[in-house]
Amino acid sequence: MISQLLGFIPRKCLQFELIRKEITIIAKKSFETKTLQKLTDEEYIELNPAIASKMSKISRNLYKGQSVAIFTSGGDSCGMNGALRASVRMAIYLGSQPYMIREGYQGMVEGGEHFVKAKWSSVSSIIHLGGTIIGSARCAEFMQREGRKKAAFNLVQRDINRLVVIGGDGSLTGANIFRQEWSGLLDELLAEGKITTQQREKYVDLHVVGVVGSIDNDFCGTDLTIGANTALHRITEAIDSIASTAYSHKRIFILEVMGRRCGFLAMITGIISEADYVFCPEAPPPMDWHDRLCEKLQKEGEGGQRLHIIIVAEGASDLNGEPITVEIVKKVILDKLKRESRITVLGHVQRGGATSAYDRILACRMGAEAVVAVLEATGNTTPVVVVLTNNQIERIPLMGAVERTQAANEALKSGDWAKAIALRGVFFQGNMMALKLLSRAKPPTKEQCCVPPPFNIAVMHVGSPACGINAATRSLVRTIIYNGDRIFGVSNGLVGLIAGQLKPLAWSDVIGWCSQGGAFLGMNRITPEGKYPEIARRLREFNIQGLVVIGGFEAYRTVLSLTTERGSYQEFCIPMAVIPSTISNNMPGTEYTIGADTSLNEITKICDLIRDSARGYKKRVFIIETMGGFCGYLATMAAMAAGADSAYIFEEKFNVRDMQRDCANMVAKMSDVIERGLVLRCEGANKNYTADFMQRLYEEESNGLFSCRTCILGHAQQGGKPTPFDRCIATEMGIACGQFIHEQMVKSLQTDGTMLAVTKHSACMLGMIGPEYKYTSVEDLSHQTEFQYRTPKNQWWMKLRPLLRILSTHDSAYTTDNKAPVHQQPVDINCTVN
Numbered sequence: 032m033i034s035q036l037l038g039f040i041p042r043k044c045l046q047f048e049l050i051r052k053e054i055t056i057i058a059k060k061s062f063e064t065k066t067l068q069k070l071t072d073e074e075y076i077e078l079n080p081a082i083a084s085k086m087s088k089i090s091r092n093l094y095k096g097q098s099v100a101i102f103t104s105g106g107d108s109c110g111m112n113g114a115l116r117a118s119v120r121m122a123i124y125l126g127s128q129p130y131m132i133r134e135g136y137q138g139m140v141e142g143g144e145h146f147v148k149a150k151w152s153s154v155s156s157i158i159h160l161g162g163t164i165i166g167s168a169r170c171a172e173f174m175q176r177e178g179r180k181k182a183a184f185n186l187v188q189r190d191i192n193r194l195v196v197i198g199g200d201g202s203l204t205g206a207n208i209f210r211q212e213w214s215g216l217l218d219e220l221l222a223e224g225k226i227t228t229q230q231r232e233k234y235v236d237l238h239v240v241g242v243v244g245s246i247d248n249d250f251c252g253t254d255l256t257i258g259a260n261t262a263l264h265r266i267t268e269a270i271d272s273i274a275s276t277a278y279s280h281k282r283i284f285i286l287e288v289m290g291r292r293c294g295f296l297a298m299i300t301g302i303i304s305e306a307d308y309v310f311c312p313e314a315p316p317p318m319d320w321h322d323r324l325c326e327k328l329q330k331e332g333e334g335g336q337r338l339h340i341i342i343v344a345e346g347a348s349d350l351n352g353e354p355i356t357v358e359i360v361k362k363v364i365l366d367k368l369k370r371e372s373r374i375t376v377l378g379h380v381q382r383g384g385a386t387s388a389y390d391r392i393l394a395c396r397m398g399a400e401a402v403v404a405v406l407e408a409t410g411n412t413t414p415v416v417v418v419l420t421n422n423q424i425e426r427i428p429l430m431g432a433v434e435r436t437q438a439a440n441e442a443l444k445s446g447d448w449a450k451a452i453a454l455r456g457v458f459f460q461g462n463m464m465a466l467k468l469l470s471r472a473k474p475p476t477k478e479q480c481c482v483p484p485p486f487n488i489a490v491m492h493v494g495s496p497a498c499g500i501n502a503a504t505r506s507l508v509r510t511i512i513y514n515g516d517r518i519f520g521v522s523n524g525l526v527g528l529i530a531g532q533l534k535p536l537a538w539s540d541v542i543g544w545c546s547q548g549g550a551f552l553g554m555n556r557i558t559p560e561g562k563y564p565e566i567a568r569r570l571r572e573f574n575i576q577g578l579v580v581i582g583g584f585e586a587y588r589t590v591l592s593l594t595t596e597r598g599s600y601q602e603f604c605i606p607m608a609v610i611p612s613t614i615s616n617n618m619p620g621t622e623y624t625i626g627a628d629t630s631l632n633e634i635t636k637i638c639d640l641i642r643d644s645a646r647g648y649k650k651r652v653f654i655i656e657t658m659g660g661f662c663g664y665l666a667t668m669a670a671m672a673a674g675a676d677s678a679y680i681f682e683e684k685f686n687v688r689d690m691q692r693d694c695a696n697m698v699a700k701m702s703d704v705i706e707r708g709l710v711l712r713c714e715g716a717n718k719n720y721t722a723d724f725m726q727r728l729y730e731e732e733s734n735g736l737f738s739c740r741t742c743i744l745g746h747a748q749q750g751g752k753p754t755p756f757d758r759c760i761a762t763e764m765g766i767a768c769g770q771f772i773h774e775q776m777v778k779s780l781q782t783d784g785t786m787l788a789v790t791k792h793s794a795c796m797l798g799m800i801g802p803e804y805k806y807t808s809v810e811d812l813s814h815q816t817e818f819q820y821r822t823p824k825n826q827w828w829m830k831l832r833p834l835l836r837i838l839s840t841h842d843s844a845y846t847t848d849n850k851a852p853v854h855q856q857p858v859d860i861n862c863t864v865n
């Protein structure tokens with residue numbers, strides 16, 4: 032993620048320069064194969080004319096009379112059910128007949144009851160379940176042409192020539208081979224008298240669209256595959272449990288995570304677990320790793336560190352391709368350090384459990400888009416796979432992506448790690464760099480501290496707690512110390528600053544902060560208006576030359592206010608930065624704020640509990656009120672993740688007639704097999720249509736069919752422990768911000784040693800936009816903000832509202848996620864790690 036950011040790092044910054052050198056590899060013309068090249072717009076339109084004008088809305092019954100089959104194949108992953116649900120429901124919405132094929136290709140080959148006509152309710156209450164309710168399999172018969180002929184026969188018999196494949200690269204390869212052979216297979220079936228001429232003519236082509244489900248995140252072309260985020264949840268839960276016992280006994284723990292051919296899980300786990308050492312397939316350690324590892328453990332132990340975690344990906348090896356296993360690591364530590372360690376192999380635990388909110392939403396987006404793509408397909412259409420790029424759902428040519436994935440696997444096998452990393456894409460590369468930076472960061476030596484003279488930076492939290500604030504503070508503190516600067520922690524926000532409660536933070540002060548919720552420095556919502564002289568006095572007294580404020584809307588307002596007072600107070604002419612952190616995700620200049628993912632998961636879990644409560648008792652509708660102020664992010668996304676029926680938010684005006692329509696919808700659903708209804712309401716949705724009003728309205732309109740209860744979630748939404756996503760973005764934002772502030776201080780330093788930061792770019796907010804971190808000046812952001820409602824003027828997630836409505840039976844006009852033409856991502860070969 033921080034690959035783009037590295038572009039901003041000043042050349043002077045030696046440690047980053049070293050890493051930059053290390054990550055620069057020589058471009059290899061040989062892997063600029065056709066499949067890796069970007070398609071031009073003209074080529075795209077030629078390949079896929081139906082999607083060329085994507086601005087057109089896709090509305091109900093557009094593809095009446097078509098059939099589409101959906102199946103899961105290869106290893107299962109959490110989120111496959113969500114993708115199945117979205118595909119089935121989108122197909123019904125578009126007027127086509129969805130089939131679910133049980134047991135993957137095996138079911139397709141065997142036919143019979145493996146083909147199930149799906150109804151709306153066939154996929155009810157499955158979005159939260161791990162695995163796949165329709166079963167998955169590895170099918171040897173389908174590998175043979177004869178097997179595929181049987182599958183073709185079974186499809187044609189049911190009028191199906193459109194397939195959505197949810198699986199890994201093997202499954203997608205199989206689908207493409209099947210598609211290429213289709214015509215020949217049908218000719219043979221016709222010659223054998225198994226199908227009619229009419230059928231042969233009707234089903235000229237097989238249309239295939241892929242959705243990638245895999246916990247390994249090993250498919251090239253998508254930033255994330257369905258299931259990887261949930262696997263990180265399982266790993267994080269395990270590490271949190273291990274940490275407490277390891278800490279108690281001053282123990283070394285060696286943890287094996289999955290990933291035969293891809294180190295994604297190991298890499299992210301390394302970033303978010305404060306791991307001491309990470310072994311992953313793409314970055315084999317130097318040959319003397321035995322000594323380096325033991326030296327590191329030794330030093331850290333002497334420095335008082337009680338807990339040591341070593342992460343080993345199951346596919347890790349050394350530079351000679353010799354496997355590095357948890358047992359080998361254990362033996363090295365015993366032989367060289369004479370210390371006991373403990374091994375934990377997580378195994379299939381990582382593939383199970385409840386699906387994370389992130390994976391559910393990703394699955395909804397990908398599953399729905401896949402069905403639209405397969406129904407739009409015509410004879411000329413290139414088969415595509417639906418991927419996530421820059422937080423957008425896109426379609427890329429299926430075979431290019433599969434070939435690229437296979438090329439990455441080959442590169443790993445042949446020891447060309449740089450090529451493997453290049454093929455994995457920018458998202459992977461950025462995370463690899465973050466891991467390298469973190470694992471290298473050590474307290475500076477005395478000499479480093481003296482040249483150049485250290486700057487003084489203060490970090491302060493303003494606003495309400497959100498999970499991940501401590502993780503951001505930890506990596507910020509360490510980056511600043513590593514840069515040779517000095518950092519002061521301010522207790523209790525501006526109140527503490529005015530009271531002079533600033534204390535220097537040392538390297539070891541932030542050990543263990545990554546996994547902890549809340550805000551250890553203390554925080555409140557007080558903003559600086561009317562207190563400028565006192566604030567200026569303290570900044571002068573402590574000679575603060577740079578300020579980082581971590582928090583929500585008030586944090587942003589604090590920096591904006593101080594900046595506007597720069598003309599009156601020279602003390603405010605210092606570089607300032609905001610790290611956005613609030614559960615509400617209501618800040619401009621960023622798609623995600625730290626803490627929002629944790630909150631979303633907490634709400635989703637509670638919705639799961641409520642939905643499953645008192646099963647078989649009475650039909651019931653729950654009105655669940657979420658936090659978020661006037662920002663409907665949490666209500667909307669939690670509704671999508673929980674599979675709720677509606678989400679009422681301030682940004683989308685509604686009246687009593689809309690609610691009556693929704694009630695009628697609910698009555699229709701509850702008259703069938705559905706027993707639980709979930710309606711989410713953002714706390715600021717409407718001042719008159721309160722949760723209580725909604726409860727009464729729904730109950731009244733139900734005519735006794737169901738009862739209705741309200742549930743105000745309150746502060747449980749702030750969460751206990753940050754999710755892996757929040758830990759990861761917090762850690763990376765902390766690093767990025769430490770670099771930004773140092774760079775700005777270097778720029779603003781005057782010859783007399785004073786600081787004079789007056790440009791708008793010296794006061795910025797860090798934001799996550801797509802896979803990149805970007806800075807926008809708070810001044811520019813002020814034009815993008817609805818201050819009255821504390822929301823950004825444009826909110827990216829609003830485009831998901833039609834999908835939410837469609838998946839819960841309402842009418843809406845779905846627009847495909849991305850307006851840009853489908854393309855294959857170019858490989859960034861100048862920005863890789865080896």
Ligand SMILES: Nc1ncnc2c1ncn2[C@@H]1O[C@H](COP(=O)(O)OP(=O)(O)OP(=O)(O)O)[C@@H](O)[C@H]1O
Binds near residue numbers: 136168170175203204
């Ligand atoms: N080259 C191929 N030709 C025809 N069918 C194939 C081919 N490769 C895979 N398949 C079909 O897809 C199934 C699943 O493939 P595979 O076992 O490689 O899992 P995958 O989809 O890559 O998932 P995972 O990432 O979990 O391994 C195979 O059992 C087979 O039926």
Ligand SMILES: O=P(O)(O)OC[C@H]1O[C@](O)(CO)[C@@H](O)[C@@H]1O
Binds near residue numbers: 291
């Ligand atoms: O479930 P199986 O067949 O043991 O496969 C395990 C493998 O599948 C994955 O979970 C997904 O491909 C890998 O991480 C792991 O190596």
